[in-house]
Amino acid sequence: MTPIITKIVGTAVPIMGNDIDTDRIIPARFLKEITFEQMGEYLFADARFESDGTPKDHPLNTESFKTATIMVVGRNFGCGSSREHAPQSIKRYGIRAIIGESFSEIFAGNCTSIGVPTATASESTIQALQECITAHPTTVITIDLDTREVSAGDRKFPIALPDSRRHSFVTGTWDSAALLLSNLDKVRHTANQLPYITGFNN
Amino acid sequence: MSKHTLYDTVWDSHRVATLPSGQDQLLIGLHLIHEVTTPQAFAALREKGLTVAFPHRTFATMDHIIPTDTIARPYKDSQAESMAQALEHNVAEYGIPFFGPSSQKQGIVHVVGPELGITQPGMTIACGDSHTSTHGAFGSLAFGIGTTEVQHVLETQSLALSRLKVRRITFDGPLPQGTYAKDVILKIIQTLGVKGGIGYAYEFGGTTFEAMSMEERMTVCNMSIEGGARIGYINPDETTYAYIKGRPYAPSDENWDKAVAYWNSIKSTDQSEYDDVVHFNAADLEPMVTWGITPGQSVSINQSIPTLQDISESDRKTTEDAYAYMKITPGQPIKGLKVNVVFIGSCTNSRISDLREAARILEGKTVQSTVQTIVVPGSQQVKAQAEAEGLDRIFQAAGAQWRNAGCSMCLAMNPDQLIGDQVCASTSNRNFMGRQGSPTGRTLLMSPAMAAAAAITGCVTDVRDMILELGEKS
Numbered sequence: 305m306t307p308i309i310t311k312i313v314g315t316a317v318p319i320m321g322n323d324i325d326t327d328r329i330i331p332a333r334f335l336k337e338i339t340f341e342q343m344g345e346y347l348f349a350d351a352r353f354e355s356d357g358t359p360k361d362h363p364l365n366t367e368s369f370k371t372a373t374i375m376v377v378g379r380n381f382g383c384g385s386s387r388e389h390a391p392q393s394i395k396r397y398g399i400r401a402i403i404g405e406s407f408s409e410i411f412a413g414n415c416t417s418i419g420v421p422t423a424t425a426s427e428s429t430i431q432a433l434q435e436c437i438t439a440h441p442t443t444v445i446t447i448d449l450d451t452r453e454v455s456a457g458d459r460k461f462p463i464a465l466p467d468s469r470r471h472s473f474v475t476g477t478w479d480s481a482a483l484l485l486s487n488l489d490k491v492r493h494t495a496n497q498l499p500y501i502t503g504f505n506n
Numbered sequence: 507m508s509k510h511t512l513y514d515t516v517w518d519s520h521r522v523a524t525l526p527s528g529q530d531q532l533l534i535g536l537h538l539i540h541e542v543t544t545p546q547a548f549a550a551l552r553e554k555g556l557t558v559a560f561p562h563r564t565f566a567t568m569d570h571i572i573p574t575d576t577i578a579r580p581y582k583d584s585q586a587e588s589m590a591q592a593l594e595h596n597v598a599e600y601g602i603p604f605f606g607p608s609s610q611k612q613g614i615v616h617v618v619g620p621e622l623g624i625t626q627p628g629m630t631i632a633c634g635d636s637h638t639s640t641h642g643a644f645g646s647l648a649f650g651i652g653t654t655e656v657q658h659v660l661e662t663q664s665l666a667l668s669r670l671k672v673r674r675i676t677f678d679g680p681l682p683q684g685t686y687a688k689d690v691i692l693k694i695i696q697t698l699g700v701k702g703g704i705g706y707a708y709e710f711g712g713t714t715f716e717a718m719s720m721e722e723r724m725t726v727c728n729m730s731i732e733g734g735a736r737i738g739y740i741n742p743d744e745t746t747y748a749y750i751k752g753r754p755y756a757p758s759d760e761n762w763d764k765a766v767a768y769w770n771s772i773k774s775t776d777q778s779e780y781d782d783v784v785h786f787n788a789a790d791l792e793p794m795v796t797w798g799i800t801p802g803q804s805v806s807i808n809q810s811i812p813t814l815q816d817i818s819e820s821d822r823k824t825t826e827d828a829y830a831y832m833k834i835t836p837g838q839p840i841k842g843l844k845v846n847v848v849f850i851g852s853c854t855n856s857r858i859s860d861l862r863e864a865a866r867i868l869e870g871k872t873v874q875s876t877v878q879t880i881v882v883p884g885s886q887q888v889k890a891q892a893e894a895e896g897l898d899r900i901f902q903a904a905g906a907q908w909r910n911a912g913c914s915m916c917l918a919m920n921p922d923q924l925i926g927d928q929v930c931a932s933t934s935n936r937n938f939m940g941r942q943g944s945p946t947g948r949t950l951l952m953s954p955a956m957a958a959a960a961a962i963t964g965c966v967t968d969v970r971d972m973i974l975e976l977g978e979k980s
Binding site: 320321323325327328330331332333335336337338339340350351355378380383384385386387388391392406407408409410413414418419427443445466467468469471472475478479480481483484485486488490491494495498499500501502505 | 519520521522525526527528529531533535542543545546549556559560563570572573580583585586588589592598626628629633635636649650651652653654655657658661662663665666668670701704705713729732734735749752757762764768799800815820821823824827917919938939940941945949
């Protein structure tokens with residue numbers, strides 16, 4: 305069992321714009337490390353810093369967003385490369401959940417398997433949340449996977465999460481490794497029914 | 507919900523169990539691995555005291571970090587060297603078949619799997635690389651996964667997954683001269699958008715795809731993910747079977763008929779039902795070029811870069827970001843845009859037919875002296891074949907560099923990188939900010955023929971004019 309995740313409470317950082325790909329979240333040159341340990345340091349590296357290290361105008365460089373634990377993003381976030389380094393860098397930076405208009409399939413799956421919920425909300429909700437936290441960065445945001453709602457101060461908005469993902473967070477089974485392993489005999493049985501695995505000899 | 511499609515049939519035959527979450531536990535028939543997305547998975551496996559459940563259903567090669575100028579070890583980049591050593595150590599310890607540089611079968615994982623006959627119809631195929639969708643060209647369900655999922659496959663040969671919807675995309679008619687599979691998929695992405703495929707598997711059908719070679723089909727399925735679809739596939743047919751027959755891992759002659767009968771049994775039929783159907787006509791197709799920072803931001807060669815008036819409100823910010831990053835003016839023609847580098851290669855367009863097409867344009871010509879042109883074959887076998895045909899000599903005589911196999915400048919994890927804000931005419935699959943190794947580098951995606959034409963003129967060029975010229979001479 306992995307920890308049960310039902311409610312994420314914290315301040316949030318807005319990442320504006322759509323189609324933010326995983327190359328932008330973490331450039332490929334950082335993938336040459338053979339562990340994920342340092343990935344938190346490289347989050348949005350080229351969007352945040354000039355090549356000489358000078359900080360750029362980016363929400364993650366803004367003092368008031370430095371303690372944020374929730375990220376509010378746009379449409380098709382995490383598109384492109386399947387690199388798990390992207391969600392790893394987000395998690396290791398200190399983000400515990402992401403709300404966005406939509407997520408790439410692979411990215412959302414990778415986030416789930418490391419315990420970072422990716423909840424979706426309408427374009428107008430995302431806009432309202434981003435405006436709210438931009439104007440008032442200390443606003444406490446609560447993502448409630450039980451009631452499928454996000455609250456920002458006293459405002460509430462509906463969020464969505466596929467039933468299977470929601471189930472895996474609220475039951476603490478988002479790391480599916482143990483479940484999969486418990487069915488290893490069934491895996492062997494299924495494999496033995498497939499002609500290409502038995503060598504077309506049956 | 508879709509019914510009786512190849513997607514449904516293959517999914518059902520690989521379903522191991524329904525998990526408490528409602529997801530299916532799906533058997534992964536073929537697992538492909540490379541050096542970049544696996545060391546953490548093997549480390550976790552070791553830490554848990556587990557082993558690889560089906561070591562002969564995983565195949566490894568090295569592609570992302572490998573230099574293309576020399577394969578001499580140790581690599582100059584110490585991080586690349588330690589990454590290579592980690593893979594070599596892991597495959598040796600767990601008995602995983604490995605196609606390294608000394609095997610003469612090394613190459614980009616999505617080139618190697620098909621050319622060795624490892625990739626076959628009806629399989630579920632996973633790899634820690636989003637372009638695994640390439641293998642769908644054979645009528646398999648092939649998709650990219652993250653490193654934790656790689657670990658799951660190593661431990662259990664299975665994954666927890668949710669079923670996708672199925673969208674059938676038909677393309678009909680012969681491809682007009684000077685247009686290629688690359689233009690087909692760029693057109694599809696331009697039309698349906700880079701997020702249009704989220705939640706879908708794409709089934710490609712119609713006479714355009716039926717007439718394509720396997721290599722062309724791979725180019726199309728490869729970029730399904732750029733349209734948001736984790737899976738793209740084409741139903742297997744005689745073209746598929748002819749490609750597979752006789753390859754090292756293909757079914758033996760005595761089992762061949764049984765294999766073909768099985769492959770025929772999994773195809774979508776007239777009775778198949780889809781969640782969505784979209785149709786295109788090949789007659790309208792022109793050479794496509796991307797101008798922005800997503801593969802959906804493309805125009806045909808005679809069009810101009812769209813202005814904000816042409817763009818929907820929700821795409822406005824991405825469009826403005828693209829103008830600024832690409833340093834281009836809305837309304838300016840794409841034709842004539844200067845390029846500094848030409849890259850012919852990647853899992854999208856580095857197979858022998860791609861190189862032949864580029865060589866046909868470059869033969870007897872000279873690339874602009876200001877344009878660095880590199881040609882990177884997809885595998886050692888593609889390289890050997892190209893050299894046997896003399897393509898290497900055509901490229902070198904034209905002033906292009908002929909390299910060793912690897913991913914190279916598609917994602918620039920090796921020394922092949924753009925410098926500063928260079929513009930690269932590239933046959934790869936992604937024009938994301940910083941993708942080709944420089945945080946300010948600029949990428950224009952196009953077909954190998956179009957990239958070759960740009961190398962000759964030093965700017966974005968309509969390759970159809972050059973093809974016309976070739977026709978007049980012959």
